[in-house]
Amino acid sequence: MKLISSPILIQQITEAISTHYEPSEARAIAFRCLDLGWNLSSMDIILKKEVELPIDWPGRLVRLAAGEPLQYVMGKTYFRDHLFAVNSETLIPRPETEELVELVLRHVQENASVLDVGTGSGCIPISLKLERPSLQVEAWDISKGALEMARQNAETLQAEVSFLQQDIFAWPSSVGSWDIIVSNPPYVTEKEKEQMANHVLDFEPHLALFVPNDDALKYYEALADFAQARLLDGGYLCLEINQYFGTQTVELLFSKGFQEVKLLTDFKGNDRMIMAQKSGL
Known part of the structure; x- marks a missing residue:
C-alpha cells in the first residue's frame, strides 16, 4: 500500500470530481x-495525517471522477x-429516513413486533433493533x-433481524402480524427524473426509486391493504x-379504513412521513 x-x-x-460539483461541495465530498x-x-487533515491507499484506489478515483456517489465507491x-x-443494489440511506426511524421509536412499545417493507440496506430495521433491543424485528425486500x-x-x-424475500404486491401469500x-x-x-441529479439517476437502483406517473401511490395502496389485514x-x-x-x-389511508x-x-x-393507526376493537 502507498502512503499519502x-x-x-x-x-x-x-x-x-470538480466537473460534477461546485467547489465547496466537491471539497465537502472529499x-x-x-x-x-x-x-x-x-x-487529522489539518495535522496532515498520512493514510494508506488501498491497492484499488486508482479504480475508485476513476469511479468518483465518473460521478458515482462516494458511498458506493467507498x-x-x-x-x-x-x-x-451499501452497493448498487441498495439506495443510499437519507437523513429523512433517519426521521422515519425516530418516528417509530417514539411510538413503539417494548417487546413489540416490527416489520420493515422494502428494507434495502437494512438501515431501518437494524437501527430499530440496535436502539431498542427488546423489539422483534423482521424485514422484507x-x-x-x-x-x-x-x-x-x-x-x-x-x-438480530429476520429477513425474507417477499413482494409486497403478493402479501396475501405471506404470514405474520405486527x-x-x-x-x-x-x-x-417518472416525470420527476428531470429534476434529479445525475449521480442519483445513473447509479442508484431505479427499482427502489420510481413509480409510474399514472400510478404514483401503487405501493401505498398495497401497504394500506396489507396493514389493515396484518397490523394488530x-x-x-x-x-x-x-x-x-x-x-x-x-x-x-382514510379510504382504506x-x-x-x-x-x-x-x-x-x-411533507415526508405519515403515521396511521389501525383502530382497536
Whole structure:
C-alpha cells in the first residue's frame, strides 16, 4: 500500500470530481471520503495525517471522477451513527429516513413486533433493533441482492433481524402480524427524473426509486391493504412519502379504513412521513 498525506488526498479527490460539483461541495465530498475510508477528522487533515491507499484506489478515483456517489465507491455510509455497507443494489440511506426511524421509536412499545417493507440496506430495521433491543424485528425486500447486503449489515452490526424475500404486491401469500409496519417504498414519479441529479439517476437502483406517473401511490395502496389485514389492533403504519403527494396519501389511508392518520414534515419542512393507526376493537 502507498502512503499519502491527507491534504494531498483531499486535493486529489476534489480535482477528480470538480466537473460534477461546485467547489465547496466537491471539497465537502472529499472530506467525507476520508471520513468513510480512513476515519479521519478535520483535525487529522489539518495535522496532515498520512493514510494508506488501498491497492484499488486508482479504480475508485476513476469511479468518483465518473460521478458515482462516494458511498458506493467507498462501499459504506453512516445512518443514525451506525456504519452500513451499501452497493448498487441498495439506495443510499437519507437523513429523512433517519426521521422515519425516530418516528417509530417514539411510538413503539417494548417487546413489540416490527416489520420493515422494502428494507434495502437494512438501515431501518437494524437501527430499530440496535436502539431498542427488546423489539422483534423482521424485514422484507423483493431484491435478492439487497437482502444479501442487509443480512451482511445485520451480522456486522450484531443486530438480530429476520429477513425474507417477499413482494409486497403478493402479501396475501405471506404470514405474520405486527404491532408496527414501516416502509420507505419507491415513490418518485417518472416525470420527476428531470429534476434529479445525475449521480442519483445513473447509479442508484431505479427499482427502489420510481413509480409510474399514472400510478404514483401503487405501493401505498398495497401497504394500506396489507396493514389493515396484518397490523394488530391499535398498531401503526409508518411511511416515508413523496412530498408532493401528502394530501393524496392521507386520503388514500382514510379510504382504506384508518381512523387516525397524521401527516408529518421532515427537517426541511417538506411533507415526508405519515403515521396511521389501525383502530382497536
